[in-house]
Every structure is written in structure tokens, then in C-alpha cells.
Amino acid sequence: MKGDMYLAWSSDDEVVKRADSGGVITSLLKFALDSKRVDAVLAVKARDGNRYDGIPVLISDPEEMIDTAGALHCVSVNIPRCIKEYLNGASDMKLAVVGKPCDMRGIIELVKREQINLDNLLLVGVNCSGTLSPVVAKETILKEFGVDPLDVVGEEIEDGSLIITLKDGTTKTKDLKELEEKDYGRRENCRRCEVKIPTMADIACGKWGVNSRKASFVEVCSDKGAQVFDEAVRAGYINVEPPNHKAIEERKRKEQEAIESALQWQETEFAPLKNIAVEEKFDYWQRQFSRCVKCYGCRDACPICYCKDCILEADRGAIEPGELPPTIMFHLIRIAHVMDSCVNCGQCQDVCSAGIPLARLTFMLNKELFDIFKYEPGMDVESRPPLRSVTDKELTMPGVELSF
Amino acid sequence: MIMEEFEPKILGFLCRWCCDLPDLRGILETRHPPRFCSTEVICSCGANEFLVLKAFAGGADGVLVGGCLAEECRYMRDSLSARKEIAALKPLLEAIGVSSERLRLEPSSPSESAMLAEKLGSFAQTIKQLGPSPFSRRRC
Structure with missing residues (x-):
């Protein structure tokens, strides 16, 4: 049952x-x-x-x-x-x-x-x-644990530590938080x-x-x-x-416990993005986005993107064909289309060849949209994405009761 | 050197059913902000994320979307979806360093055009205080 x-x-x-x-x-x-x-x-x-x-x-x-x-x-x-x-x-x-x-x-x-x-x-x-990303995992095991990555037969993340099991049956443990502060983990x-x-x-x-x-x-x-x-x-x-x-x-x-540690991470990761002075924020993102090589990797990897005929394609007129780096519009349109349903899978950031913190931005926005629409992506098949639909309930509510 | 006073560029997406701003100029002799221009949309939901972002990227200092009240929308639920769209775009603009006050949705109805003109005036004042949009600041 x-x-x-x-x-x-x-x-x-x-x-x-x-x-x-x-x-x-x-x-x-x-x-x-x-x-x-x-x-x-x-x-x-x-x-x-x-x-x-x-x-x-x-x-x-x-x-x-x-x-x-x-x-x-x-x-x-x-x-x-x-x-x-x-x-x-x-x-x-x-x-x-x-x-x-x-x-x-x-x-x-x-x-x-x-x-x-x-x-x-x-x-x-x-x-x-x-x-763990495979490359980082190998580096972590080699540098922090001091063993050959190929000797590892099992990993485990338990109670805030990373435990690896070696071929001969021995286990090694390291504190995950310490590793992650060094950008491993x-x-x-x-x-x-x-x-x-x-x-x-x-x-x-x-x-x-x-x-x-x-x-x-x-x-x-x-x-x-x-x-x-x-x-x-x-x-x-x-x-x-x-x-x-x-x-x-x-x-x-x-x-x-795991959720609490996640919430802490959210705070530490979002704080720098939110706390940059307003005048510098735009320059910061402009700099980040100017590294883009327009490989369309983020769009192709995102599980939420599904249009057959994408508006970011060169023949759609939204983005100047052949322009490198693309204007900031490229990223804003893509993020605007997926931000209400971002499931924080991190694929966009994984594939990004320029290392732009895309998932961080999108997930941060998703959290902010959660405060407005109370929509949790991917949790319930019945609830519809807020930006793509209007529910009957919202339609019958008088304007003052709507919080957006 | 005489500093020219900053006049914000404002683009309005105005629903054809409820916003008579252009007409008003003649009838009530109200004055709009000098660099305000508007385009008529069939419904406020026509001002989708793409057009709003494009307006900003094209140098607008502020974007005003005028639409019907949810219950008066000619297209059942579209003005409500516009409202959601705008609400969602604000955090996005804020996150990249464009003040969300630069984007405003004004609910209106055919009889309230004079009020809309007033709101436009106060919107222009707000933008004036904010200064030029970061998009256009980079250009010059």
C-alpha cells in the first residue's frame, strides 16, 4: 500500500x-x-x-x-x-x-x-x-586521501563525512565539510x-x-x-x-541533518551573489556571461528545456547569429524560461565549458520564486508550473488576495 | 559644462482594451514624460519575458506594462499570467543588478486612464531617481 x-x-x-x-x-x-x-x-x-x-x-x-x-x-x-x-x-x-x-x-x-x-x-x-564530479572525485582521492583513485571500490557519504573503501577492504574517512571548504567533495x-x-x-x-x-x-x-x-x-x-x-x-x-546542512550551504553560496553592491552586480554578471562561447550546452543539458524550435537559435531573430560572446539576453531568456521549474540538477553548470555559475543563479531565482508562487518543481505531477499556467483557483481569487 | 538633465527612456506595453494613454494626451492635455513611448499589445500577456528583457537590453530605463484587472481580462486568464510573468521577472532583474523597480505592472481599466497617466508620471520620477539603466550605462 x-x-x-x-x-x-x-x-x-x-x-x-x-x-x-x-x-x-x-x-x-x-x-x-x-x-x-x-x-x-x-x-x-x-x-x-x-x-x-x-x-x-x-x-x-x-x-x-x-x-x-x-x-x-x-x-x-x-x-x-x-x-x-x-x-x-x-x-x-x-x-x-x-x-x-x-x-x-x-x-x-x-x-x-x-x-x-x-x-x-x-x-x-x-x-x-x-x-561528486568524476574529475574532482579523482583529485580528492589522490590528493586528500593519498590513494590511487583506481583502488577505490566504494564511496559513501555518511554523517557529514566522505568514506572510501579500498580494494583490500580498508576504509578511509575524511570530514566532508573540510573537503568542501577546499573545493573538493x-x-x-x-x-x-x-x-x-x-x-x-x-x-x-x-x-x-x-x-x-x-x-x-x-x-x-x-x-x-x-x-x-x-x-x-x-x-x-x-x-x-x-x-x-x-x-x-x-x-x-x-x-x-542533511537538509540543515543544505540550507547552510544555500546561505553561504547565495550570500555573495546577493550582497554584491547593486552597481557591481551587473558588471559581475556581464563579466561572467562574457566568457560564454555559445555552445548551447546549458540549453541542451537542461531537463526542463523542451522546445523543439528554440528561440535562442540563430534563425529565430532573438539572438544575433555569429556574435561571440552572445549578449546577456541569451542567458536571461534561457533562465527566464526555466527558472520557475529548476530542479537543481546542476547539469547546466556541469556542461558549461566557461564555468559560469549558471545553476547557482537559476536555483537562487527558483528559491525566490518559491516565496512568490509556492511551487515546488518536480514534487507533484498535478501542480502546474506557475509561469506556464493559471489555475482556476487563482482566477476566482479577488486581486487583493493574490500575492504576486 | 552644462550637465543635461537625465530623462529616462520608458517603454510602455499597453493593453489595447484598457489603456488609452496616447488618446489622453489630446483629450485631457496631460503631459507624458518626454521620452516615453508605448506600443499597443492585444493583451498585457503580450509583454512576455522576451519582449521585456529585450526592451531593457535595447536601452530602456524602465518598462511599464498596462493591463486589465484579472477579472476584466478579455482573454479569460491572460492578464493574470502576465501578472505572474512580471512578478517572476523582477527577481531575475534584481539578481543581475537591474533594480526591479524599473519594471512595473499597472492594472488599469478603460475608465481609469487619467489615473494611469498619473501613475506613469510617478513611475518616471522613480526611474529618474534610479538613474540610467545599467544596460545603457555600459553602452556609453
């Missing part, structure tokens, strides 16, 4: 051995494939076993599922965009998707824009306390992200609350998810037991 919580682990020993926390997701997806509930699974896999090179893979053979077992922290693939661009928005096949909260939110935003068919999707979300958007448990997906899995057991804490968040999960349990793919009170408390506490 929707809202149920379980401590769960796979009944397949091989999966338990290879996965990080019980292999619930691997077994659940294997069941979904075996029982033909989905045609394929979109998951993330380390290419050639390299942990720093994660790629999205489409799996239709249940036996291959085991290759995707285990968590990868040093990748940030663009799952929503992948479904929309390369899998026809799941319009012609039933798909199970595994992803972080921001991936799930991106998918839901695209569903609202009719680019992805949610009826064909089974969303399996994993708790996320942050990802998690990606910038992950630090300030406050959605840690993907309750907007059908099933949310994670290891918070399992108390170092080889199991996952599963929260079933929709009826669709409940159906698949219950059947997988009945078919014997997954073992479950009800979590005790302590486990639920523990999970809640860890989430709360």
Missing part, C-alpha cells in the same frame, strides 16, 4: 554480495523484467568497471541486471533528458528508471510538459546525499540540495535507518509502486520485514 515502509533485502545471495545495501533495487528490477511488467530498465552502470565513468544503460535481459548493482557516487548522468531524447519519452515502451531525486524531479517536470509518458514509467528513486548543487529522499518517485530506497545491516529502507510512495513491490515480495525476489520505530526515527533524523 502507498505509504508503507519496509526494511528489505534481496533473496539472491549473489546480488547481496555485489550490491551495496541489500540489492533491493537490483532484485526488484529483475522481477519487473522477469514478469514482463516493464520492457526495459534504464539504470546507470560503470563503463568497463571504471567507477568514474558512469553511463546510462538500457537493459532488457534480466540476467544483465546484476551488472548495475552497487551505488556510484562519482557520476551525474542526465536521466530525464536521456528518456526524452533517446527513448521517445517512453511513449512506446514500458520503462523502469532508477535515479536520484533530481532525476525523478526532472522526469516529473517533463511529464508536465508532455514530453514523457508517465503511465509507461516505473520510477525507482534512491536516497542521495550528494554526488560534492558537486556544488548537491551541497545545497534539500531533497534527499525521492518521495515523488514510485518507490524510494535508501540506506538511512538500516543501521549498518545489509539491507535497504524502502518507502512505497505510490499505488503503482506498491503493486510491483508487493508482487516482487510475493514472488520471493525480495525479503522484507517491518522497520522498527528506531529505524524510522533514524532515517528522519539523518534526512533532517
Whole structure:
């Protein structure tokens, strides 16, 4: 049933051995494939076993599922965009998707824009306390931990520290805050992200609350998810037991801690942008934007951008063709179009070849718009993006009650 | 050296159903700010994020959008969506260092044109105090 919580682990020993926390997701997806509930699974896999090179893979053979077992922290693939661009928005096949909260939110935003068919999707979300950019991760491990990045077989972000596991089974721990002050550690958007448990997906899995057991804490968040999960349990793919009170408390506490640290990061990151003197602010952004090489990477990577015929294209007349750097309009138009629905996935900043702090600006604006419209992007399929729609409720409210 | 007094350039996007500013000039003999020019839009939602930003990038010191009250809009919900659009653009302008006071949405109705003219005057005063927009400051 929707809202149920379980401590769960796979009944397949091989999966338990290879996965990080019980292999619930691997077994659940294997069941979904075996029982033909989905045609394929979109998951993330380390290419050639390299942990720093994660790629999205489409799996239709249940036996291959085991290759995707285990968590990868040093990748940030663009799952929503992948479904929309390369899998026809799941319009012609039933798909199970595994992803972080921001991936799930991106998918839901695209569903609202009719680019992805949610009826064909089974969303399996994993708790996320942050990802590392592959290059930074390697540098962190080499310089701060003093080990060869290729010796690492597992990373973990737990209670404010980064823990790496080496080939020989030893673990090394460093304080995440210290690392991040030196600009190592998690990606910038992950630090300030406050959605840690993907309750907007059908099933949310994670290891918070399992108390170092080889199991996952599963929260079933929709009826669709409940159906698949219950059947997988009945078919014997997954073992479950009800979590005790302590486990639920523990999970809640860890989430709360992570959110608090995120809010702190938001403050420290936004403060310099907000506190620049008004006269310098414009020059600051002009300088930042003047580095742009107009590669359109930010537009192409953003899961929210979906127009087939983009107004920023040279033949649309909005932006002077061939002008480099483009006028500040290029960025303002792009940001104006996505700011109400930014899910803070950080893809725009990741791909930016000039290193413009795009995600920071967009997310800051998104937070300010939240104060006006009270719209949380990607959390609920039913609520519409505020700048693209007017609800009947707003229409019947007298002008004085509207706060915008 | 005689410093020329700063006269702000103001562009108005005026809804054709409720803003009679150009006519008013003849009827009531009100005086508009000297560098005010306006364009008629079918509905205030015609002044979308692109046109407003383009106006600023093109050197406007202030942008005034005149539209119907939500319940009087001829196009059901469009004036409300314009209102949302403008509300959302303000933080964006503020974030890049353009004061959000430079963008104003004035709800109006056909009988209130004289009032709109007054509001335009006070808007021009506000912009005058703010000085030239950073967009045009860079140009000169």
C-alpha cells in the first residue's frame, strides 16, 4: 500500500554480495523484467568497471541486471533528458528508471510538459546525499586521501563525512565539510540540495535507518509502486520485514541533518551573489556571461528545456547569429524560461565549458520564486508550473488576495 | 559644462482594451514624460519575458506594462499570467543588478486612464531617481 515502509533485502545471495545495501533495487528490477511488467530498465552502470565513468544503460535481459548493482557516487548522468531524447519519452515502451531525486524531479517536470509518458514509467528513486564530479572525485582521492583513485571500490557519504573503501577492504574517512571548504567533495548543487529522499518517485530506497545491516529502507510512495513491490515480495525476489520505530526515527533524523546542512550551504553560496553592491552586480554578471562561447550546452543539458524550435537559435531573430560572446539576453531568456521549474540538477553548470555559475543563479531565482508562487518543481505531477499556467483557483481569487 | 538633465527612456506595453494613454494626451492635455513611448499589445500577456528583457537590453530605463484587472481580462486568464510573468521577472532583474523597480505592472481599466497617466508620471520620477539603466550605462 502507498505509504508503507519496509526494511528489505534481496533473496539472491549473489546480488547481496555485489550490491551495496541489500540489492533491493537490483532484485526488484529483475522481477519487473522477469514478469514482463516493464520492457526495459534504464539504470546507470560503470563503463568497463571504471567507477568514474558512469553511463546510462538500457537493459532488457534480466540476467544483465546484476551488472548495475552497487551505488556510484562519482557520476551525474542526465536521466530525464536521456528518456526524452533517446527513448521517445517512453511513449512506446514500458520503462523502469532508477535515479536520484533530481532525476525523478526532472522526469516529473517533463511529464508536465508532455514530453514523457508517465503511465509507461516505473520510477525507482534512491536516497542521495550528494554526488561528486568524476574529475574532482579523482583529485580528492589522490590528493586528500593519498590513494590511487583506481583502488577505490566504494564511496559513501555518511554523517557529514566522505568514506572510501579500498580494494583490500580498508576504509578511509575524511570530514566532508573540510573537503568542501577546499573545493573538493560534492558537486556544488548537491551541497545545497534539500531533497534527499525521492518521495515523488514510485518507490524510494535508501540506506538511512538500516543501521549498518545489509539491507535497504524502502518507502512505497505510490499505488503503482506498491503493486510491483508487493508482487516482487510475493514472488520471493525480495525479503522484507517491518522497520522498527528506531529505524524510522533514524532515517528522519539523518534526512533532517542533511537538509540543515543544505540550507547552510544555500546561505553561504547565495550570500555573495546577493550582497554584491547593486552597481557591481551587473558588471559581475556581464563579466561572467562574457566568457560564454555559445555552445548551447546549458540549453541542451537542461531537463526542463523542451522546445523543439528554440528561440535562442540563430534563425529565430532573438539572438544575433555569429556574435561571440552572445549578449546577456541569451542567458536571461534561457533562465527566464526555466527558472520557475529548476530542479537543481546542476547539469547546466556541469556542461558549461566557461564555468559560469549558471545553476547557482537559476536555483537562487527558483528559491525566490518559491516565496512568490509556492511551487515546488518536480514534487507533484498535478501542480502546474506557475509561469506556464493559471489555475482556476487563482482566477476566482479577488486581486487583493493574490500575492504576486 | 552644462550637465543635461537625465530623462529616462520608458517603454510602455499597453493593453489595447484598457489603456488609452496616447488618446489622453489630446483629450485631457496631460503631459507624458518626454521620452516615453508605448506600443499597443492585444493583451498585457503580450509583454512576455522576451519582449521585456529585450526592451531593457535595447536601452530602456524602465518598462511599464498596462493591463486589465484579472477579472476584466478579455482573454479569460491572460492578464493574470502576465501578472505572474512580471512578478517572476523582477527577481531575475534584481539578481543581475537591474533594480526591479524599473519594471512595473499597472492594472488599469478603460475608465481609469487619467489615473494611469498619473501613475506613469510617478513611475518616471522613480526611474529618474534610479538613474540610467545599467544596460545603457555600459553602452556609453
